[in-house]
Amino acid sequence: MQHHTIPYLLLLSLLCLSRILSEDVPPSTSTLNIAILMPLYVGGVYQLAGQSSMHTALMAINEVNQLTDLLPSTVIKYQVYNTEMNTQTVVKTSIDLIHSSAFSSRKTTGVIGAYSSAVTIAANSVFKIAGIPQVSHASSSPDLSDNDKYPTFFR
Numbered sequence: 001m002q003h004h005t006i007p008y009l010l011l012l013s014l015l016c017l018s019r020i021l022s023e024d025v026p027p028s029t030s031t032l033n034i035a036i037l038m039p040l041y042v043g044g045v046y047q048l049a050g051q052s053s054m055h056t057a058l059m060a061i062n063e064v065n066q067l068t069d070l071l072p073s074t075v076i077k078y079q080v081y082n083t084e085m086n087t088q089t090v091v092k093t094s095i096d097l098i099h100s101s102a103f104s105s106r107k108t109t110g111v112i113g114a115y116s117s118a119v120t121i122a123a124n125s126v127f128k129i130a131g132i133p134q135v136s137h138a139s140s141s142p143d144l145s146d147n148d149k150y151p152t153f154f155r
Contacts, residue, residue, distance in 0.1 A: 035108050036054055039115050113136055124150055137155060
């Protein structure tokens, strides 16, 4: 497992938990619904980097879920989305995520990804409006360090 992923997942989990707790949710079991945005296939071509990052995130989620003392009374669930390394695809996916979250019990509480800065910036334009925290280990644009412009983005 890539050990650098667990701190990112923990950071995202804590951010999501603080968001849930601020909504006056009873102290029963909390569920964190994480969206994983990665380039899995682009034009039908398998993307090794995106696939690898996705599998690493899934391994970290499973490990955190098994360590019951790490995030007690918390279960992390996930859904994986293919960004195709395309800003239009990720914006549509992000809007769909927020829209479906508003009308279901499976509310997206955090996002891992996307894999490139341009795609991450496009996704964050949607997620910041909804106040959903987003963590990306691969997005390296210095613009993303601007907390005023990207208040829900972390790396």
